[in-house]
Amino acid sequence: MPDDKGKKDSTTLGQNLLESIINLLPVGVCLTDETGHYRMMNDAYCEIYEYDRGEMLGKHYSVIMPPDQLKLANAHYQRLLSGDVGIPVERKRQRKDGSIVYIEAANALLEDVDGKKMVITTIRDISERTLRDKIIQIRLDLIEAAQTQSAMEVMQKALDEIEDLTKSKIGFYHFVDDDQQSLSLQAWSTRTQEVFCQAEGEGLHYPIANAGVWTDCVYERKPVIHNDYPSLPHRKGLPEGHAEVQRELVVPIIRKDRVVAILGVGNKPEKYSQQDVDLVSYIADVVWTVVDKRKADEQILQLNTRLAHLAMVDELTDLPNRRAFFAQAAKEISRVQRNQSPLSLLMLDLDEFKNINDTFGHLAGDLVLESFAKVLRDQIRNSDLAARMGGEEFSILLPDTDSENAVISAERIRQAIEQADIQVNGQPVRLTVSIGVATYDQNSSDLESIIKRADDGLYQAKHQGRNMVVFLD
Numbered sequence: 387m388p389d390d391k392g393k394k395d396s397t398t399l400g401q402n403l404l405e406s407i408i409n410l411l412p413v414g415v416c417l418t419d420e421t422g423h424y425r426m427m428n429d430a431y432c433e434i435y436e437y438d439r440g441e442m443l444g445k446h447y448s449v450i451m452p453p454d455q456l457k458l459a460n461a462h463y464q465r466l467l468s469g470d471v472g473i474p475v476e477r478k479r480q481r482k483d484g485s486i487v488y489i490e491a492a493n494a495l496l497e498d499v500d501g502k503k504m505v506i507t508t509i510r511d512i513s514e515r516t517l518r519d520k521i522i523q524i525r526l527d528l529i530e531a532a533q534t535q536s537a538m539e540v541m542q543k544a545l546d547e548i549e550d551l552t553k554s555k556i557g558f559y560h561f562v563d564d565d566q567q568s569l570s571l572q573a574w575s576t577r578t579q580e581v582f583c584q585a586e587g588e589g590l591h592y593p594i595a596n597a598g599v600w601t602d603c604v605y606e607r608k609p610v611i612h613n614d615y616p617s618l619p620h621r622k623g624l625p626e627g628h629a630e631v632q633r634e635l636v637v638p639i640i641r642k643d644r645v646v647a648i649l650g651v652g653n654k655p656e657k658y659s660q661q662d663v664d665l666v667s668y669i670a671d672v673v674w675t676v677v678d679k680r681k682a683d684e685q686i687l688q689l690n691t692r693l694a695h696l697a698m699v700d701e702l703t704d705l706p707n708r709r710a711f712f713a714q715a716a717k718e719i720s721r722v723q724r725n726q727s728p729l730s731l732l733m734l735d736l737d738e739f740k741n742i743n744d745t746f747g748h749l750a751g752d753l754v755l756e757s758f759a760k761v762l763r764d765q766i767r768n769s770d771l772a773a774r775m776g777g778e779e780f781s782i783l784l785p786d787t788d789s790e791n792a793v794i795s796a797e798r799i800r801q802a803i804e805q806a807d808i809q810v811n812g813q814p815v816r817l818t819v820s821i822g823v824a825t826y827d828q829n830s831s832d833l834e835s836i837i838k839r840a841d842d843g844l845y846q847a848k849h850q851g852r853n854m855v856v857f858l859d
Contacts, residue, residue: 408427408428409429411430411508412430413508413510414427414432414509415428415430415506415507416431417496417506418447418505418507419503420502421446422448423444423445423446424442424445424447425443426443434489434509434511435450435479435481436481441482451479451480452479459477471494475490476488476490476516477491484656486553488513489513490512491507492508493505493507494506521665521669525672527543528540531543532676532679532680537677537684538572540677540680541573541673542573545558545574545575545578547669548575548665548666549651551665552662552665553655554651555581555652556575556577556578556653557575557578557649557652558574558578559650559673560572560573561647562594562604566604566645568592568593569592569594569601569648571592599612599615599618599621600634600636601636601648603637603645604645604648607638607640609638610636611634611658615631615632633652633657634651634652635650635662635666636648636649636650636651637650637666637667639670639671639673646674646678647674700774703774705773705774706772706773708774711783715833718783718785719826727785728786728787728789729785729787729826730784730795730824730825731784731792731823731826731840732781732792732795732823733775733779733780733781733821733824733837733843733844734819734822734844735779735844736817736819737819737852738852739751742754742815746811746815750810750811754808754817757817758803758806758808761802761803762780762782764802765799765802769786770782770785781840782795782799787825789823789825789859792823792825796821797855799821800818800821800853800855803817804819818853820844820847821847821855822845822846822855822857824843824857825857839858844856846858
């Protein structure tokens, strides 16, 4: 039988041989005991976590655990010791400097020469792949968000994602004006607004010359990193309520040889790296592409809304026009047919309006029409619709109004017009109006017939002396 010395020499030789073998492997390999302490690892394992071998041997595996991962790791290690090896898993771990590394790990349960359990772990650094996948997902998320959210909301969402990826505490995204001399302050990350910075500024146009060193990226047309911001000799003071800055990374977005926007992050716990520059630059470019399209879509929507408004509104009086009247009247007729509710209509025409144009000119006539429209708006309910039908002729739809109340409303409007203080070139103008009233009849009315009856009433009012209300049953 071999003596104890021979057994020890044999064990040492076996360990040395194992270490030599695992050091040749292209993946990280480590051996931990039942208590989770390192007993062996290869060079590749140390390189992934950026430790020297001596700094890891004998230490607990918790040295590579982010705080939010330790509980999960401990539970997983206990399952390994019980023989539940499972399949390779992807995990978040921590380098010596505190930066995050993503690994894919596979485990096996062993026993040493003394029969004690050991866990052998192999790992691959998948940080680049994980980061690439995250960037792709962010891009897809921003495109999807742009379908339902405003440009401002999309920018804030992007800043929140970038902060998370770079471990920054501050994030902003601002547009550079066409003159390249001023900024249009736009968006801040959620955390920046809620926790770190209460400075006002949304929508403010801010001269770049008055800004701090964070705008160096506009002048230099390339990303800038200030990893020791407080020591910069040319930095400027921060506005009241602004977060204290320890370090920052700011990148420009360039289109057609012009800086169109800048994206900045700040106060990462450790120094910003070239990887951060590449990451932030890429996402900043994606944000501009998505936001620029969203802004264009919003402008088109606003233009279409404006055009639709113009198509249905009289330009002079700002009342609904003839087209809007007929569209609304058709809806009201359908409604009263379903609900058996009353509906009345007033047709109005200014008396002797031609004399005003002949006496004071057409410009004065336009002013009188504007004043007349204002009186109508003041006299009707929110549910009513007053419209300019053309020239000096107007109409008013009165939903849920029977003939008796329609005549009362018409008389109130007639008196309001007669008593209105209307002046042209400093001279008072007496204005009167003739009004025809008609009420919808469930048995014999349609839109054309009710309009005709109101018109007939207006005709009679004109021929009976003007400045009166006539109702035709």
